[in-house]
Amino acid sequence: xxxxxxxxxxxxxQEGEFITINCSYSVGISALHWLQQHPGGGIVSLFMLSxxxxxxxxxxxxxxxxxxxxxxxxxxxxxxxxxxxxxAALKSGNTPLVFGKGxxxxxxx
Amino acid sequence: xxxxxQSSRYLVKRTGEKVFLECVQDMDHENMFWYRQDPGLxxxxxxxxxxxxxxxxxxxxxxxSVSREKKERFSLILESASTNQTSMYLCASTLVPDTQYFxxxxxxxxx
Numbered sequence: 001x002x003x004x005x006x007x008x009x010x011x012x013x014q015e016g017e018f019i020t021i022n023c024s025y026s027v028g029i030s031a032l033h034w035l036q037q038h039p040g041g042g043i044v045s046l047f048m049l050s051x052x053x054x055x056x057x058x059x060x061x062x063x064x065x066x067x068x069x070x071x072x073x074x075x076x077x078x079x080x081x082x083x084x085x086x087x088a089a090l091k092s093g094n095t096p097l098v099f100g101k102g103x104x105x106x107x108x109x
Numbered sequence: 110x111x112x113x114x115q116s117s118r119y120l121v122k123r124t125g126e127k128v129f130l131e132c133v134q135d136m137d138h139e140n141m142f143w144y145r146q147d148p149g150l151x152x153x154x155x156x157x158x159x160x161x162x163x164x165x166x167x168x169x170x171x172x173x174s175v176s177r178e179k180k181e182r183f184s185l186i187l188e189s190a191s192t193n194q195t196s197m198y199l200c201a202s203t204l205v206p207d208t209q210y211f212x213x214x215x216x217x218x219x220x
Contacts, residue, residue, distance in 0.1 A: 033209070041197060041214035048208055086152070088209075094159060096142060096167065097209065101151035 003027050004089050006100035013107050019074040021103045023087035032070050033097060034061050035086040043086070046072070077107045112136070113212040115200055121218045128187040130215050132200030138210075140203045141183035143167075143175065145196040146214075152199065158183055190219045 004025045013019050023032070034046040047054050047061040049070075054061050058077075063070040074081055084104050088097040116131035132141065142157040144167075154167030156175040164175050172194060176184045183202075187194055200212040 035209075035211075041199070041216070043199065043201075043211040045208040045210070088152075094140070096154050096157055099152040101149070 002100070003098050004087060004100040006085075006087055006103050008103060009101070010104045011106070013077050013105070015078060015107055015109045017077050017107075019077050019081075019105065019107075021072045021085050021087075021105070023070045023072070023100055025068050025070075025089045025098075027089060027091055027098070029065075029068075029089045030092050031090040032063055033088040033090065034070075034072050035088060037084040037086060037102070039083075046085075048090075074105075079107045079109050082106050113200060113202055113210050115198075115212040115215050117215050118213060119216050119218075121220065122187075122190050123220055124191055126187075126190050126219075128190045128217065128219075130185040130187075130198055130200075130217070132183045132185070132202075132212055133181055134183075134202040134210065135181065136202060136204065136210065137180065138202040138204045139180070141177065142201045142203075142209070143173075143183065143185045144199045144201065145169070146199060147196050155185065190217075192219050195219045 007022045031050045033048050037043045049063050058075045060073040084102045086102045088099045113134045122128050143155045144152045146152050153169050158164045158177045174186045195218050198215045201209045203209045
């Protein structure tokens with residue numbers, strides 16, 4: 001079983017819908033990252049969080065340390081949000097990230 | 110603006126060839142990473158480095174080696190390319206446990 005699990009694997013939404021992507025992890029972590037990968041390959045970091053909630057524009061990331069669960073929400077989704085969203089756990093200090101397999105999101109106009 | 114660059118976006122090589130993939134970052138980061146990404150498998154760590162001349166094996170190091178002679182440059186070497194090494198290769202760098210910055214990726218095809 002992977003240490004970091006994401007759901008759903010694929011998601012199709014209509015423009016304007018509220019979207020939630022889930023990430024569960026089975027190890028102790030010091031932080032959790034959410035990343036976005038557009039077609040063409042480039043990956044950008046969206047959030048790094050270790051507690052509570054962070055917001056950037058229409059994106060909101062939350063984490064519940066006790067439940068070992070994080071969510072990425074997209075409000076008022078738009079076709080340009082179509083991408084693969086990846087969560088990754090930082091176990092401790094200076095160790096490599098452990099990645100989920102990603103959620104492929106398609107937003108249809 | 111921070112930048113991680115990779116030597117090629119697309120590369121086609123023949124089985125048995127020696128392949129060099131180069132990654133350069135301009136952020137003075139200590140930590141650099143090489144990943145491969147395959148459909149359904151996600152990002153998998155090949156090798157990483159926390160300092161010059163230092164390297165650590167990741168989850169799938171077999172068939173690969175790395176070189177870090179300068180802080181800004183981290184090279185991935187396929188000693189004898191095989192078809193199962195056809196993949197997207199991504200380099201990343203970070204300063205301690207902070208945001209990871211990724212390069213644009215190299216799509217390698219081994220024929």
